[in-house]
Amino acid sequence: MSGGQSEGRAGVHAGVRALRPGDPSSVGGHRLLGRLGAGGMGVVYLARSTGGALVALKVIRAEYAADHGFRARFRREAEAASGLTGRWLVPVTAAEPEAREPWLTAAFVPGPSLAEAVTLHGPLPERTVRALGARLAEALTEVHAAGLVHRDVKPGNVLLALDGPRLIDFGIARSTGATALTASDVVIGSPGYLSPEQARAQGGDIGPPSDVFSLGCVLAYAATGRRPFGTGTAAAVIFRTVHEEPDLDAVPWTLVPLLTACLAKAPEARPTAQEVRDALADEDGPESGPEGGRESRREGGPESGPVSGPVSGREDDWLPPALPRLIAERSSAVLALPDPAPAPGPVTLVQPPERPALSRRRLLTLGSAAGVVLTGGGLAAWAASRPEAGGDGSTRSGPLPRYVIGLHADLSGPDRAIGRAQERGARLAVADFNSGSRDGRAFDLALKVLDDAGQAKRAEEMAGKFVADHDVYAVIGPTGSTAAGTAVSRYEKGLLPIVTVSSGGDDEYSLSTTRAYFRLRPDENTLSTPFIHYLTNVEKSRRTALVDDRAANRTSWQIVRTLTTYPPSKGTTTTHVVPADSEDFDTVAAAVLASDAQAVVYAGSSPHRAARCARALEQAGFRGTRMAPEPVLQTAFLKEAGRAAEGWVMVTTYVDPAELPAAAHFVKTYRKRFGVRTVERFAVEAYDALLFVAQGMRELGSVEPERGAMVRRLRQTTHKGLAKAIEFDPVTKEFRWVNGLFLHRVRNGTPDFLGRYDRVKEA
Structure with missing residues (x-):
């Protein structure tokens, strides 16, 4: 394959062009057969592996690889994508991030791109668009579940194979620092398929909804042969994307509602990729075979079957007739390509690194029109109005870059005391971090604080502001429980990490299915464990009375249910109910004594009602162990219960840092800076x-x-904090709750911190 032979034959049939005189003959043991494409970052070759398989091999130009930030991102993105092996994603078969000119290889897909197919054969039939959309949405669902965002979903990055499409090019070599490839005020993407937030250069707000917008553009193009926001200069297309409605006039009417939702200007108004997939699957129907599909035959082709697998028993039935022939012709042409003749004279080889390479596990493709695309003319970069970023931390002569962490707090509402404490703790953390040795850090931190006043609507607005601020990389909060749910959903959709230490007792966002929500406190189902452990191993109660305060709803129900199922010391439990509209704890106290109980657990959340329970038990003469959950341990309980509060053991999710030797410096600094005698709850946790x-x-x-x-990264990070070790279970992805449950005992009218529940040995 030399001279112009490949330009004529292979260029037409397989998209392969001849190697140029300056090209190497092999890279990393792969024999190069021809060129698939070239762009500003490097070249993509068709190559044959040592085992004989055809691959698309992408080589990054040395001038870009010389930038430390660029290379680090190449390596990190490759590792991050290693777990993605979905059917509609093209696997990377090898990668060498440490080579002088980094390279990677991806499985070769001989089919045309969606852009080429539409150009050659016109718009696709509706049944094909549905199958295409469902499978691409399925691919994006897996990508988003891993915490990744594609950022460049477009027709050129969708390859058509006989059994379905393949989504490629995840921008592995995209730089985030000021490098030769892209400066900090440059946006990368493809005009006509960018989301409005991408077009506005709101880099920090680019989350999964951005990919859904781009998918909507791709499906509109597939169905009509034209871009929904028209053509012309990049500036004109961008303006229409941001300010005008899409042109969906030629889209089949059954697809219009879904595409309209995908192309909503506001990210939060768009469906998720999974919802897109489900919508298309529902329309298509789960059945296969001649009688199974619901799609009408008005397009003249066979009916489609299940959108995630072969259709109607034949893999190529999802495509219109001309495309399987094109794919077959290209496959034959590529397989017939001979190895190129050796070039005369010395040949330049790309050498492998001297030190061991990173893992060559199967990675997600980040690649070309045949597996890995270098988007030369298709990728547009343009300057946008953004503040200039700081340095990348690689030198120490100038100021370090500064990254912003948000604090979403209730500073003026019902939980303002906890919000204020967390603000103080966060400010001390920023000051301590920034005061460390410059030799030991690559950046400084800044704190941005917003107050939601404990109001759900305002909390959602505050979350939107943080998500829209591209300088904010993570948020601590919400500090209050009232508005947590509405805010967390906004952060989750924007893929902005939200780390809470005090809220989320029983909300739906405690589930392991969330990605961006990090709750550093145990969930509702684990709060009964310290009661059982203490009454079994410390007090050894064989007969335990449970006060079921129905005013507490879920809290009381959960504690009573768990202790009834797993009674302390494998003994017995009796349950004594106090109706929500009653404050008659005297009757309950008498019943407790009659049951000869050795311990009482108040299963409620009201410090006022708990105080009444404490007084009733004291007046009845009960002298056994008394326990209650965290919400009870308030000033109101201590004052109203008086002497009756003495000795009560409380289960909490916070510590008293004054009792922790490791926190001595924190406590001293906190008291001095804020003029207080006591460090408030959740300050050290923040x-x-x-x-x-x-x-x-x-x-x-x-x-x-x-x-x-x-x-x-945060889901994989372990941090030894002053209050507790912060780590996540590698299987469930949940915070290790055993690290976050503690006991306090009331002594002389004040709470005395006993320590982590499973380390308390004596009463």
């Missing part, structure tokens, strides 16, 4: 949370962090 986020940033390397990368 301090730890912020430094946990900072550690995750450090572990990303010296390049500027991204929100998606932060989501992945």
Whole structure:
């Protein structure tokens, strides 16, 4: 394949062009057969592996690889994508991030891109568009679940194979720092398929909804042969994307509602990729075979079957007739390509690195029109109005880059005391981090605080502001429980890490299915464990009375249910109900004594009602162990119960830092700076949370962090905090709750911190 032979034959049939005189003959043991494409970052070759398989091999130009941030991002993005092996994603078969000119290989897909197919054969039939959309949405669902964002979903990055499409080019070599490839005020993407937030250069707000917008553009193009926001200069297309409605006039009417939702200007108004997939699957129907599909035959082709697998028993039935022939012709042409003749004279080879390479596991493709695309003319970069970013931390002569962490707090509402404490703790964490040795850190931190006043609507607005601020990489909060749910959903959709230490007792966002939500406190189902452990191993209660305060709803129900199922010391439990509209604890106290109970657990959340329970038990003469959950341990309980509060043991999710030797410096600084005698609840937990986020940033390397990368990294980060160890179970992805449950005992009218529940040995 030399001279112009390949330009004529292979260029037409397989998209392969001849190697140029300056091209190497092999890279990393792969024999190069021809060129698939070239762009500003490098060249993509068709190559044959040592085992004989055809691959698309992407080589990055040395001038870009010389930039430390660029190389670090190449390596990090490859590792982050290693777990993605979905059917509609093209696997990377090898990668060498440490080579002088980094390279990677991806499985070769001989089919045309969606852009080429539409150009050659016109718009696709509706049944094909549905199958295409469902499978691409399925691919994006897997990508988003891993905390990744594609950022460049477009027809050129969709390859058509006989059994379905393949989504490629995840921008592995995209730089986030000021490098030769892209400066900090440059946006990368493809005009006509960018989301409005991308077009506005709101880099920090680029989350999964951005990919859904681009997918909507791709499906509109596939169905009509034209872009929904027209053509022309990049500036004109961008303006229409941001300010005008899409042109969906030629889209089949059954697809219009879904595409309209995908193309909503506001990210939060768009469906998720999974919802797109489900909508298209529902329309298509789960059945296969001649009688199974619901799609009408008005397009003249066979009916489609299940959108995630072969259709109607034949893999190529999802495509119109001309495309399987094109794919077959290209496959034959590529397989017939001979190895090129050796070039005369010395040949330049790309050498492997001297030190061991990173893992060559199967990675997600980040690649070309045949597996890995270098988007030369298709990728547009243009300057946007953004503040100039700081340095990348690689030198120490100038100021370090500054990354912002948000604090979403209730500073003027019902939980303002906890919000104020967390603000103080976070500010101390920022000050301590920034005062450390410059030789030991690559960046400084800044804190941005917003007050939601404990109101759900305002909390959602505050979350929107943080998500829209591309300088914010993570948020601590919400500090209050009233508005947590509405705010968390907004952060989750924007893929902005949200780390809470005090809220979320029983909300739906405690589930392991969330990605960006990090709750550094145990969930409702674990709060009964310390009761059982203490009454079994410390007090050894064989007969335990449970006060079921129905005014507490879920809290009381959960504690009573668990202790009834797993009674302390494998003994017995009796349950005594106090109706929600009653304050008659005297009757309950008498019943407790009659049951000969050795311990009482007040299963409620009201400090006032708990105080009444305490007084009733004291007046009845009960002298056994008395326990209650965290909400009870308030000033109101201590004052109203008086002497009756003495000796009560409380289960909490916070510590008293004054009792922790490791926190002595924190306590001294806190008291001095804020003029208080006592460090308030959750202050040290917020301090730890912020430094946990900072550690995750450090572990990303010296390049500027991204929100998606932060989501992945934080779930893998372990931080030894002053209050507790912050770590996540590798299987469930949940916070290890055993680290976050503690006991206090009331002594002389004040809470005395006993320590972590499973380390308390004596009463």
